[in-house]
Amino acid sequence: MLGLMQDWPLLLHKIIDHAAIFHGDREVVTQTPEGTVERSNYRRIDSRARKLSEALLARGIGMGDRIATLAWNTARHLESWYGIAGVGAVYHTLNPRLFPDQIVWIANHAGDRALFFDVAFAELVARIAPQLETVEFFVALSDREHLPDIGIPNLVAYEDFIAPMSDSFAWREFDEHTACGLCYTSGTTGKPKGVLYSHRSNTLLAMMACATDTLGLSSRDTMLPVVPMFHANAWGIAFAAPMTGAKLVLPGPRLDGASLCRLFADEKVTMTAAVPTVWLAALNYLEETGKTLPALKKVLIGGAAAPRAMIEIFEKKYGVEVVHSWGMTEMSPLGSLGTLKAGIADLSWEKKLDYKVKQGHPPFGVEMKITDAENRELPRDGKTFGRLKVRGPAVAKSYFRGDGPGAFDAEGWFDTGDVGTLDRDGYMTITDRAKDVIKSGGEWISSIEIENLAVCHPAIAEAAVIGVPHPKWDERPLLIVVLKPGQTATKGDILAFLSGKIATWWIPDEVVFIDAIPHSATGKVQKVALRERFAGYRLPG
Numbered sequence: 271m272l273g274l275m276q277d278w279p280l281l282l283h284k285i286i287d288h289a290a291i292f293h294g295d296r297e298v299v300t301q302t303p304e305g306t307v308e309r310s311n312y313r314r315i316d317s318r319a320r321k322l323s324e325a326l327l328a329r330g331i332g333m334g335d336r337i338a339t340l341a342w343n344t345a346r347h348l349e350s351w352y353g354i355a356g357v358g359a360v361y362h363t364l365n366p367r368l369f370p371d372q373i374v375w376i377a378n379h380a381g382d383r384a385l386f387f388d389v390a391f392a393e394l395v396a397r398i399a400p401q402l403e404t405v406e407f408f409v410a411l412s413d414r415e416h417l418p419d420i421g422i423p424n425l426v427a428y429e430d431f432i433a434p435m436s437d438s439f440a441w442r443e444f445d446e447h448t449a450c451g452l453c454y455t456s457g458t459t460g461k462p463k464g465v466l467y468s469h470r471s472n473t474l475l476a477m478m479a480c481a482t483d484t485l486g487l488s489s490r491d492t493m494l495p496v497v498p499m500f501h502a503n504a505w506g507i508a509f510a511a512p513m514t515g516a517k518l519v520l521p522g523p524r525l526d527g528a529s530l531c532r533l534f535a536d537e538k539v540t541m542t543a544a545v546p547t548v549w550l551a552a553l554n555y556l557e558e559t560g561k562t563l564p565a566l567k568k569v570l571i572g573g574a575a576a577p578r579a580m581i582e583i584f585e586k587k588y589g590v591e592v593v594h595s596w597g598m599t600e601m602s603p604l605g606s607l608g609t610l611k612a613g614i615a616d617l618s619w620e621k622k623l624d625y626k627v628k629q630g631h632p633p634f635g636v637e638m639k640i641t642d643a644e645n646r647e648l649p650r651d652g653k654t655f656g657r658l659k660v661r662g663p664a665v666a667k668s669y670f671r672g673d674g675p676g677a678f679d680a681e682g683w684f685d686t687g688d689v690g691t692l693d694r695d696g697y698m699t700i701t702d703r704a705k706d707v708i709k710s711g712g713e714w715i716s717s718i719e720i721e722n723l724a725v726c727h728p729a730i731a732e733a734a735v736i737g738v739p740h741p742k743w744d745e746r747p748l749l750i751v752v753l754k755p756g757q758t759a760t761k762g763d764i765l766a767f768l769s770g771k772i773a774t775w776w777i778p779d780e781v782v783f784i785d786a787i788p789h790s791a792t793g794k795v796q797k798v799a800l801r802e803r804f805a806g807y808r809l810p811g
């Protein structure tokens with residue numbers, strides 16, 4: 271017997287409609303490249319997104335067409351996502367931090383029919399335009415006055431594109447499984463692969479994100495997503511914020527410590543989200559200026575491991591709760607979040623910190639297990655580590671165009687490529703990416719754990735650990751550090767600092783000092799580049 275409840279498809283435009291009707295005056299603030307702010311609200315975002323939908327239909331764009339965006343977090347970019355998805359087309363976020371050749375490869379692989387771009391990327395667009403095989407027209411996210419003169423055909427200003435259209439356009443209705451968004455993995459682990467989100471998966475993701483033990487976003491919050499919309503679906507915030515009626519503050523291209531901290535204060539931001547490298551810069555700025563974060567209540571840190579020292583500074587010095595989260599593009603991207611469960615929340619500060627450093631527990635909608643190389647499930651004892659596998663309604667079941675089929679098994683589990691442990695309370699700890707674990711004497715050493723400890727040393731700004739060949743042990747850890755400006759530390763100091771905190775056989779064989787650690791387009795340490803740089807490295811003795 272079937273239930274007798276309504277068939278109400280989970281479509282993205284229902285989210286922005288809900289925001290427009292029930293939270294219509296709630297602001298969406300954009301920081302311009304010049305550092306001033308522009309104010310909009312959900313009612314306006316909704317009506318302008320409808321105009322965009324109509325304009326796209328008039329240009330022959332419809333179901334399943336991919337429309338690329340090359341843009342920072344701004345109100346126009348947000349409208350574009352909803353307007354594109356509103357006709358059954360697919361917003362495809364391109365990461366401007368990639369090399370131009372990679373962007374071209376991804377846009378051609380996706381078969382994008384149009385490209386929406388920030389004026390800041392005009393030069394880049396002019397350079398790559400001749401190589402974009404399927405792009406028919408370009409939309410600059412600006413008014414006519416700011417339309418860049420870059421000599422490419424079929425270029426129109428966004429404001430001119432939507433101006434003649436009506437804001438009473440009726441959204442198209444279609445199946446909730448219809449594709450709405452496309453984001454390529456940044457290729458940290460090989461060729462970029464496309465992850466194709468659906469209206470249903472993004473809506474469920476947003477519902478998951480709002481839950482108290484996930485982001486805990488409410489209509490009283492002001493959310494500033496530093497995480498760019500082109501990185502992993504903006505962690506669901508572009509949907510979760512309008513779903514709850516939270517005010518949105520979009521920082522545009524200015525992501526430096528000073529600009530962010532000014533926005534936090536001016537707009538009374540209560541919640542924010544970014545990768546650890548962003549917070550390194552922001553915390554340095556606060557330290558240098560003596561400023562504080564009076565309105566900020568919660569910071570979401572994910573995309574790479576949040577070091578213990580960073581969590582401690584946020585919580586103790588600035589009174590900001592840290593929610594350490596793990597996820598990936600393939601998971602829309604929320605996988606687990608480190609809110610404290612009953613019992614754990616009453617532990618001593620140091621013990622609570624032990625939990626906050628872990629990558630958190632999965633929300634409803636994410637199934638998680640660890641397995642050995644033969645796909646046998648391993649115990650949830652907090653000690654045994656294995657390959658982390660996940661499934662759920664917002665987890666990819668295949669890559670775009672069928673790439674990388676090996677990551678998915680017959681039972682629907684997706685192999686994340688990460689190695690980790692699960693404990694009895696459901697908390698997961700990432701040991702490493704599978705290809706970054708250091709295999710020493712038949713056992714595994716976690717590079718992340720050593721890195722996290724190393725950055726607690728007062729003189730160390732950033733650290734990375736890679737495995738280097740060893741005649742007896744196969745591989746041994748090499749610790750690569752960048753010191754804070756004006757600070758000194760020797761190999762002996764650093765190894766003494768680590769001693770007693772990890773097993774003796776995990777202590778790195780050598781410490782090397784370099785000026786800067788390379789980062790990927792999504793702000794992660796580029797282990798591949800470090801391994802190349804230290805390819806011929808021989809350990810002393």
Ligand code: ADP
Binds near residue numbers: 686
């Ligand atoms: P890409 O894989 O293209 O670099 P993603 O943003 O999808 O881009 O990266 C997902 C990966 O980032 C995860 O598989 C994991 O290795 C790493 N990661 C994400 N969050 C964390 C975290 N909190 N701690 C450690 N690693 C993390």
